Amino acid sequence: MNLLLLIAIPLITAVFILLSRNQSQVKWISLAGSVVQLFSAFFLLFAFRHERVLNDTAQMLFEQNYSVFASLHINFHIGVDGISVAMVLLTSLVLVAGVLVSWNVQKMTKEFYFLLLLLALGAFGFFISLDLFVLFFFLEISVIPKYLLIGIWGSGKKEYAANKLALMLMGGSALILVGILGLYFVSGHSFDLLAISKTTIPPDFQNVIFPLLFIGFGVFTALFPVHTWVPDGHSSAPTAGSMFLAGISMKLGGYGCLRVATYLLPAGAKEYADIIIILSAIGILYGAFATMMQKDLKYINAYSSVSHVGFSLLGIGMLTQTAITGSLMQMVSHGLMTALFFAVIGMIYDRTQTRMVAEMGGLMKVMPFIMSIFFIVGLCSLGLPGLSGFVAEMTVFVGSWQHDDMFHRMATIVAMMSIVVTAVYILRAIGSVAMGPIKNRNYLQLKDATWNEKLAAIILAAAILAIGMAPAWLNDLLRPAADEIMKKITGS
């Protein structure tokens, strides 16, 4: 399969959006583009599996390499392994759902969808690029759309949140930039990920560069204590914006932590593994307890995202093959789950005009579909078997338990404790929103989900179930790629 398609489709869609005449054209063009993108992502999945079945054991498949800045050795080098395929699939699912739930955006519709597609373009490009310069380029592309989406279409303290997000992400990028340039010079002027992975980088140098890259990408993925943009950014963004921020953008950071920092600098990763574990354990527990205190549904999901993303960082810090696989599964699972969660919150808010848990109640009676989805996503969040959250977290814990020393065991136990806290806040939120008496008479007139909302919710819920019921396919996709990373770590 030609990977350029994955970049071309969003780009062409964005151009057509600019050329369109009216609102309904904009919406249908974006929907058509994102559905085509979803199909090509599925096609990529099957093509990838097909190649693997044919015993094509190359690390990266469907590689393409074009020289851009020849004198600086910058190439447009793209290719995918199992991790990239999973992430591309995740992104296109969230994109379709995001387009569908934004169907009723009235304010500057054209600009809204254009920025949404640009944001998606950055994510797709990021996940398939094998050249650090190109990867960085795509990572940074998403800054403008995020800022404008929150600032223009957001709610609450939107200007503050947009500024905070843009500046913190730029700060993270600055660290990443220094790290990438360090790799460029130490590897003899190459930005190529695969080429750098084959050079031996002195451990002293790795110990300097690793924290830069890990913290830099950590800002994107809400590593404690640089997570502070997450609650404000997520809760101020419009629904589709939150879905993208939590579902995709945080995964950019996780992917970078693993693929760039850990894979290219294994000695550095070993050196700092304990610190990563401590920070992510704190993040998991802190996020969970902070969620307990939230009264606003969006803040609940934002803080619980900090907690959930902690599991994938914990998996990276454990440096075992199973834990890393689990960490990747958690990224996919959390991406789907949190996107669905924000979509449901958006649907509730559109109807009740409030996000405060205390002001709602008994909504199950008036909007059974939305509330059922709310149940599913809530149960997924607290790790109920049969849904994706359980599979991912379990894998991380099993992988962590493979270390038999006290430190790793303690960290795992601390992380596990958060599940109890998660159950408390999720059940409490669901209980008071869906059950009990209806607190406001006006709620009786509210309608259930419209076709577009139903479709969006079903797509994401189906993916969550598909992972939860049959995790083997995702495991098969991710494990060989995680193996490759482990080989590099044990080899150093």
Place this chain on the structure above:
Amino acid sequence: MSEFFILMKNELVVTAIIFLLLFVKLGREIKNDVLLSLIQLLLLLNFVFSIFLNKEGDLFGNMFHSDPLIVFEKSILNLAVYLISLLCSGWFKRTEHLVEFFILMLSSLLGMFLMISGGNLLIFYLSLELATIPVAAMVNFDLEKKRSSEGAMKMLLSSAFSSGILLFGISIVYGITGTIGFSEIASHLDASSSIQVMAFVFLFAAFAFKLSIVPFHLWTADVYEGAPIAATSFLSVVSKGAFAFIFITALYKIFQPLQEVWYLMLVFLAITTMVIGNLFALRQQNIKRFLAFSSIAQVGFILVGISSSDNYGITSVVYFILIYIFSNLGTFGVAAVISEYSGKENIDDYRGLYKTNSFLSWILALSLFSLAGIPPTAGFFGKLFLLTAAGSKGSYWFIAIAALNMVISLYYYLRIIRAVFMDKNEQPIPKIAINAPEKLALLICAAGIILIGFVGWIYDYILSLTL
């Protein structure tokens, strides 16, 4: 004789335009817009000329030197002047003194051409004066405004002062080496005595004045604010670019033996320039003052690239300036159009601009993101290559400081974006009917900002010129 025409073609065309304007002034009245179109056509012609028949050579006993890289630099400056003549056409058509303004601007441009091509310190000094003095008169062009005269006075005094320092430096250099030719000076310098360093510091200070490197930047903001926007954009784009080019030549060719001295100076000054420029830009209200400090910060970035001292350094600086003219002129162009039609120059007045003027808002956003160095704009590539060039020296903390400064600068660029796109305003600037040349220039800027980054061979081409 033919070599004379080929090597000096750009200078000759500009001189021809100046003489033409002088004759026009003597003859009968010609309408402003006819004259303006003629000038624009000739400038464009000059730009096209510089594409053909480029070769390396010296004239007048090594006083004048030209090679393809120098012609490329000249064509960048020429393009910038062409864009300014389009962008400010509303103001040009209205003003009574169009001819005078262009004579001054083109004389200054001629001075810059000669300066870049200069082969010894004498021609360098003379052309530097030719490049500077007309600008002071241009700054004074808003005859009714007090601030304009104040700015001109400040500019004149500070340039006279810096010229004095420069002459002092030149005389010491002559005293040490007994020559004023660039190539001979280099062979006489060896960093062995402190008098050499002293001479260098004097020359360096003169450059720092022109480039408004901190702590020699104090004249910048007032002059930018007082001057008409056409003069401000000339000062901030063309003049900065020209002095950056000659600065590189001076450091890399003449003072190559003193490299260890100037590397440390550059690192120190780059950091202070970026930090001070950024911090002062944070709180500016007037868009011209704001751009003054932002351009100081940008010069800091140029210094980061210059510190590399190899071909990649030259290339990344020339490439950055090429991008910088598009992004900065895009910003100035929008400011010029708004100030021309509504008289407003404060950032607060820009609130709610998007509602009424979406085209101008998008151009402004694009230019500002390019100045901030965010992809997919070309500014991202420009800044990144400056940092990459500097990285070859291996001082990563220096790159880290520069990268963090990009974050600070993003904050104040976002302030304008926020005012334009997000803030509510009961009385936004009414819809502006932009005329064709202005629109053309803004579109050229936007195209430059979007395309240059993706056309990789431009960088490779510049690098091939430096080899």
